Amino acid sequence: MKKHFQKAAAILLSISIVLSMIGCQSKQDASTKEGAQSTAAGANGQDADENGSENLSSEEPVNIRVASVYVEGHSMNKVFEEVLTEFKNDHPNVTITEEFMPSEQLNPKLKTDAASNNMPDIFPVWAGMTNLEGIQAGLWMNLEEELNKDSAWKDSFGSGTLEQFQYEAAPGYWAVPLCSFGLGFYYNTELFEKANAEPPKTWDELLQVIDKLKAIGVTPWEIGGKDTWRCEHLFSNLYYKMYGIDQASKVTDGSLKYDDESFLRVFEKMLELVDAGAFDPNMIGIDYAQEVANFASGNSGMQFNGAWAIGETDGPDTPDTIKGKVGFFPFPNMEGAEEFDGQWFGGVSDAFAVRADLEGQKKELVIELLKKITAPETAKKIGEESGNIPSVKTELDPEKTGALMPIVQEAISGADQFAGDFTGFETNSAVIRKIENFSQAILGKLITPEDACKQLAEEAAR
The missing domain is CATH 3.40.190.10 (Periplasmic binding protein-like II)
Known part of the structure; x- marks a missing residue:
């Protein structure tokens, strides 16, 4: 990994920013939750004409598969569900299949999905060299182009957090962080x-x-x-x-x-x-x-x-x-x-990657959803409602975070390497x-x- 570990001043810049504002981040097990399945969308939520080219209108049904460990009872479940619901309300033609299960169940499932080239459109990842297996197999989308096209999005992440998903053997950005720890x-x-x-x-x-x-x-x-x-x-x-x-x-x-x-x-x-x-x-x-x-x-x-x-x-x-x-x-x-x-x-605890073979309207909608998941507004909810430390820069209300978060953040800010x-x-x-x-x-x-x-x-x- 290019930068698998970071100095505290870099990897948790977002945390120090939040801490200064206050002064003025498998996982609980639960039963698998499956969302509504789309019958109108194809395997990738896309249709093709007889020549194999895309033939999608803005109103054509699109199904997005989202995998996560945020099962019911998980501290992130409520915030994440709200984001998905808001996105569906904004896009009536979109259905979302929720593949939510504890990490002990989800990790083997993702390996099976990878073997059959049937990855979810958005899926959770954690920092590590083994990510190169999926990246080099062509299963993960390189998000570098999307991040460079939207500098506000790229700059919203705490310094050093995006770099947790950079690799010398595969240049680019392969996931976006959500929570730090x-x-x-x-x-x-x-x-x-x-x-x-x-x-x-x-x-x-x-x-x-x-x-x-x-x-x-x-x-x-x-x-x-x-x-x-x-x-x-x-x-x-x-x-x-x-x-x-x-x-x-x-x-x-x-x-x-x-x-x-x-x-x-x-x-x-x-x-x-x-x-x-x-x-x-x-x-x-x-x-x-x-x-x-x-x-x-x-x-x-x-x-x-x-x-x-x-x-x-x-x-x-x-x-x-x-x-x-x-x-x-x-x-x-x-x-x-x-x-x-x-x-x-410590470092980045939660991050999401995207399926590599998305195209057209489906790709645009998935990237839009990914941006919503990692938006500053979502980060604020993560910090104030879920008790997790967001990787995205945002201002938190100390009246809503509770007494424990600033104590944890202050302790973490004393570190020099993660x-x-x-x-x-x-x-x-x-x-x-x-x-x-x-x-x-x-x-x-x-x-x-x-x-x-x-x-x-x-x-x-x-």
């Missing part, structure tokens, strides 16, 4: 006070907090280990804090091997948390939705999560058990690795799956750190 701890201030605990700044202090929370009979750290991405998030963050983002990025060219001692030490730190009793003993059986519910019950001390959790812990639907009782602190620093104190797991998932640096999909699965297996004590590293190295060498 940084991972840290959301903690129950009432339980911390009861346990006589303070937000920890170092690893040793974190272990002490875990002991204090255990002593009052609550789960210290809630994590939905059934979903491997939750476990991999912990792996990624520990690697950055212990060895730095620059070293992590070396797996891309193979100069960092999986038999390197750093991987063993990271897995050992994860195991140290398990042995300290940080998690629910049944954490491997708990998915993300249950993790959120457990923390919301008021019986868990803290939750390591992204900025999207602002809406879950300080939104209009937040239960009284934690309403107004949630604080935030960055992931504690590691002794002996002070040079990486300012490194965060990167997304460690697996985003890896190009081998088989190795990526093993990192995710072994992160889960380590937390479940189903594999030793030594065996995990050995198998990772063997897979990478194939």
Whole structure:
């Protein structure tokens, strides 16, 4: 990736702008929601005359397939549904097929769609080198021309966010960002006070907090280990804090091997948390939705999560058990690795790409919808109503964002370098799956750190 990670001053410029204004960002599981299917539109929502050329009028039916993880109950669902409804109201000839499902279901579906060349017209993507597979297969539209034609649209994104979807091997812009994030701890201030605990700044202090929370009979750290991405998030963050983002990025060219001692030490730190009793003993059986519910019950001390959790812990639907009782602190620093104190797991959390083979009126309508999804007006709703941090520059009303968002933003603004998932640096999909699965297996004590590293190295060498 050309710029897979960015300095904080660049990647989260939009966040710092929002913060200054205030001073004056898989995911909850739910059932799949399918929108209305169009019977009048063709496979791409386009008709052709007998010579194969387009023969569309402004009133001819067009169906747009939109995929997302914003299922009912997701903090972004309401805002996203409103955008789609407004677009349909403005375009009576347009129907939208909503292919909404949790990421654990959507990702395999998108792989199947890619294999059959049947991608949705608009689909969610996340930063990472594996995106090159779809791009080089001709499945993603290069949005560079559209962005350059509309400078106001291009300039509306926070500096450094568009660059998360640039690649040296495929010049252009391949997606547009919607939300930004940084991972840290959301903690129950009432339980911390009861346990006589303070937000920890170092690893040793974190272990002490875990002991204090255990002593009052609550789960210290809630994590939905059934979903491997939750476990991999912990792996990624520990690697950055212990060895730095620059070293992590070396797996891309193979100069960092999986038999390197750093991987063993990271897995050992994860195991140290398990042995300290940080998690629910049944954490491997708990998915993300249950993790959120457990923390919301008021019986868990803290939750390591992204900025999207602002809406879950300080939104209009937040239960009284934690309403107004949630604080935030960055992931504690590691002794002996002070040079990486300012490194965060973060960047762009939500982005959308477009199917490559769209033409004519269908293409124009899809780009128009994409612009509406990423408009400043939508970004304002994202910040004020969903509790997520928008990647698009906009002015937020502090009376509507709630008390937690400025706290999270202030913490994030102290970072000096960001990167997304460690697996985003890896190009081998088989190795990526093993990192995710072994992160889960380590937390479940189903594999030793030594065996995990050995198998990772063997897979990478194939």
